[in-house]
Amino acid sequence: RWFALLCGALIAYVVVTGLIARHHLEQAKSDVDQVRVALLGSDQESAHAWMKRAQSQAHSAHTWLAGPVWTVGAHVPWLGRPARVERGIAGVAVTLADRALPAAVEAGDALTPTRLRKPNGAVRLAAFGRATAPLDAAAAATDQARREVAALPHSTWLPPANHARSSASSLIGDLHRILRDAHDAAALAPTMLGGQG
Numbered sequence: 001r002w003f004a005l006l007c008g009a010l011i012a013y014v015v016v017t018g019l020i021a022r023h024h025l026e027q028a029k030s031d032v033d034q035v036r037v038a039l040l041g042s043d044q045e046s047a048h049a050w051m052k053r054a055q056s057q058a059h060s061a062h063t064w065l066a067g068p069v070w071t072v073g074a075h076v077p078w079l080g081r082p083a084r085v086e087r088g089i090a091g092v093a094v095t096l097a098d099r100a101l102p103a104a105v106e107a108g109d110a111l112t113p114t115r116l117r118k119p120n121g122a123v124r125l126a127a128f129g130r131a132t133a134p135l136d137a138a139a140a141a142t143d144q145a146r147r148e149v150a151a152l153p154h155s156t157w158l159p160p161a162n163h164a165r166s167s168a169s170s171l172i173g174d175l176h177r178i179l180r181d182a183h184d185a186a187a188l189a190p191t192m193l194g195g196q197g
Contacts, residue, residue, distance in 0.1 A: 024061035039108040051101045058097035062090040081153040082161035088152040092145045099141035103134040125190040135183035142176035
C-alpha cells in the first residue's frame with residue numbers, strides 16, 4: 001500500500017512540475033519573439049526588458065526540472081527518455097537566454113539608428129564592426145544549443161516530448177541561420193558601403 005502511494009505521489013510530482021516547467025518554457029519562447037520584434041523595431045529598451053523576462057522564465061523552467069526526482073528519472077533506461085528530453089530542452093533554453101540573447105541585444109545596441117547614423121545622415125561604418133563580435137558569439141551559442149538538442153533522444157514513448165524536441169530543433173536552427181546571416185552582413189557592410197575607399 002505504501003509503495004503504491006509513493007509511486008502515485010512521484011508520478012503526480014513529475015506531471016505537475018513538468019507542466020509548470022513547460023509553461024515557463026512557452027513563456028520564454030514568447031519573450032524571445034518579443035525580443036526579436038523589439039530589435040527589428042530598433043526599440044532597445046523593450047529588447048532589454050523582454051530579454052530579462054526570457055532569462056527569468058528559462059531559469060525557472062530549468063529549476064523545476066533540476067530536482068532529484070527528475071535527475072534520477074532521466075537516467076532510467078527507455079522510461080526516462082522523455083525526462084531527458086524535457087531537462088535537455090530546459091538546459092538549452094538557459095544557454096540561449098544567458099549567451100545568445102545578450103549578445104544579440106548588444107549587437108542591436110550597436111546598430112540602432114541613433115548610433116548608426118551621424119547627424120548629417122552619413123553611416124558610422126565602425127558600428128558594423130562593433131556588432132560583428134556579439135553576433136558571432138550569439139551564433140556560436142545557438143550552434144551549441146542546436147548540437148545539444150540534436151544529442152537528445154529523437155524518439156520517446158511520450159508524443160509531447162517528441163514534439164517539444166522537434167519544435168526546439170526547428171526554432172533554434174532558424175535562429176542560428178538568422179544570426180549567422182546577420183553576422184555575415186555586418187562583416188560585409190563596411191566594404192559594400194565604401195569603407196575601403
